[in-house]
Amino acid sequence: MKKILVTGGAGFIGSHLCERLLNEGNEVICLDNFFTGNRKNVVHLLSNPYFELIRHDITMPFFVEVDEIYNLACPASPIHYQHNPIKTIKTSVMGAINMLGLAKRIKAKVLQASTSEVYGDPIIHPQTEDYWGNCNPIGKRSCYDEGKRCAESLFVNYHYQNNVRIKIARIFNTYGPGMSANDGRVVSNFIVQALKNQDITIFGEGKQTRSFQYIDDLVEGLIRLMNTGDNITGPVNIGNPDEFTILELAEQVLKITGSGSKIVHLPLPEDDPTQRQPDISQAKKILNNWYPKVKLNEGLIKTVEYFKHNS
Numbered sequence: 001m002k003k004i005l006v007t008g009g010a011g012f013i014g015s016h017l018c019e020r021l022l023n024e025g026n027e028v029i030c031l032d033n034f035f036t037g038n039r040k041n042v043v044h045l046l047s048n049p050y051f052e053l054i055r056h057d058i059t060m061p062f063f064v065e066v067d068e069i070y071n072l073a074c075p076a077s078p079i080h081y082q083h084n085p086i087k088t089i090k091t092s093v094m095g096a097i098n099m100l101g102l103a104k105r106i107k108a109k110v111l112q113a114s115t116s117e118v119y120g121d122p123i124i125h126p127q128t129e130d131y132w133g134n135c136n137p138i139g140k141r142s143c144y145d146e147g148k149r150c151a152e153s154l155f156v157n158y159h160y161q162n163n164v165r166i167k168i169a170r171i172f173n174t175y176g177p178g179m180s181a182n183d184g185r186v187v188s189n190f191i192v193q194a195l196k197n198q199d200i201t202i203f204g205e206g207k208q209t210r211s212f213q214y215i216d217d218l219v220e221g222l223i224r225l226m227n228t229g230d231n232i233t234g235p236v237n238i239g240n241p242d243e244f245t246i247l248e249l250a251e252q253v254l255k256i257t258g259s260g261s262k263i264v265h266l267p268l269p270e271d272d273p274t275q276r277q278p279d280i281s282q283a284k285k286i287l288n289n290w291y292p293k294v295k296l297n298e299g300l301i302k303t304v305e306y307f308k309h310n311s
């Protein structure tokens, strides 16, 4: 049995990860400041004697003895990370310093939840890990992109300078049951709008693309990455390469829900990436032939079912 710390554990991805780690027989400590996460996401785990939920903000140091740390704490939806951009930067940068300092002190392995956003509005397509990205350092998204890029730099430098055992997962757009109805990201927005027969809000023409990964595939990838040998320290894309336009996503949601909602177009937010698709050759190689198993249609059906009872 391992003792594992999950920061941001009461959020969408974190709560799924905590559950899976507990099911595999580990002891899990979940840290969260409940900014975008919610106790409700982990309430079903509270009766498990091997689960502990602690309210804590990772911009402040935290001390505990664990074997592994998954550092997931950070708002992930543009509306939430842009709400208090300075806090978003602090969460990524000071949070990484605090978790790396802890990992160094207790000799734990530490995994950073990085993001496809480090590629910005990518010129290379699909994105490989050796692409340095195309980010606007002073734009609306920079608090998130640059915070995550700085966190990656902190991770590799704690590894070079202090031999900390690190893992960096570059996560691509992930969705599924457990997302908050007011999360603000595209999949939850469209499903909730369709179920309520409200207008489906497409930003811009809807020709921009994303590659959507179902939550279970991500959790499997994260755990496999954590379990790789200490020689694996570079960033690894974890995402589903099936790429769709936002208009195609809206059409799929309308079909699955049978909704009468109409599509409306709103202005495209500043620096919204035009295309995004992970090259997952590295993940397949390093993560024991990991690949995403859940197709968008199948994942959307499960997510629609969830939101029928949770929106």
Ligand code: NAD
Pocket: 007, 008, 009, 010, 011, 012, 013, 014, 031, 032, 033, 034, 035, 036, 037, 038, 056, 057, 058, 059, 071, 072, 073, 074, 075, 076, 077, 091, 095, 113, 114, 115, 116, 170, 171, 172, 173, 174, 175
């Ligand atoms: P989420 O907003 O549901 O979860 C983030 C969690 O972190 C929340 O529970 C929130 O309360 C907590 N948190 C935020 N700031 C904190 C702080 N200072 N101290 C402690 N807790 C704090 O988002 P998510 O989709 O579950 O994302 C989890 C992680 O994965 C994030 O780091 C995000 O950047 C990364 N990621 C997610 C996606 C995706 O598509 N979901 C894609 C790329 C990267």
Ligand code: UDP
Pocket: 077, 078, 173, 184, 185, 186, 187, 189, 190, 201, 202, 203, 204, 208, 210, 246, 268, 269, 272, 273
């Ligand atoms: N988007 C949209 N309508 C919405 C929410 C998002 O058209 O109600 C678009 C958004 O402009 C972007 C894409 O969907 O092009 C994905 O947005 P999301 O916020 O989910 O993720 P990110 O932009 O961070 O990849």
